[in-house]
Amino acid sequence: MTLAEKLRSGARTVGYWVLSDNPQAVERIAGTGYDYVCFDAQHGLLDYRAILDGLTALDARGCAGLVRVQDNRQFWIGQALDAGAAGVIIPMVNSAEDARAAVAACRYPPVGRRSMGPVRAELRFPTTPAETDAAVLCLPMIETAEGLENVEEIAATPGVDGLYIGPSDLRLGLGGATPDDPAYDDVFAAALERVRAAAASAGVVAGIHTPSGDGAARRFAEGFTWVSVASDLTHLEQAARSHLGTALG
Structure with a gap:
């Protein structure tokens, strides 16, 4: 079963989030059993070369790769998919119009406006446009008050495969003073239920x-x-601190 098939079916799907440029570490993480590894091109320390190397490392272990792209623009989305990503997570989708733009960037004509130039993707996905469209995931993020207000229309946009919540930004967008502000627990819980x-x-x-x-x-x-x-950098720091604490007693 492909990642697209599994995720769309509603089967339990779990991935790992990568911020750093370390394809050898990605290769090891990919062998642990996660359904996918996601490369964070928006907030991570990753340029195109790092994403390409990371996706190549995933191929060695037969693991799918997603990319959280930098922005909801044709260039970034097309570049990630051409490199072989199984789908893209698109930040700051605030309206049905934004969602339609994301879908169009993910799909070939006549459905969308993705340019034909799959480069590495043709090694992983069918080159027939309709088959490729069915094989890749378009996953808008809900992470702002505006996005939450329009979530029903965003979800119903044809071609959207799923909604991905950015909890830190969403809580801030709803008025929280910090990404984990406990004063907004109830408001945040209601927002999650709405999504x-x-x-x-x-x-x-x-x-x-x-x-x-x-x-x-x-x-x-x-x-x-x-x-x-999430994420590799956080967990590396946690592990290092834990071992240091154990060593020092």
């Missing part, structure tokens, strides 16, 4: 970013079917 309901009504999946395995398990228990665990 889940909008996705279910539109027949697409709802996903969310989580900081840990515990956080991912909690989101699965709440009804999400798709989560990412």
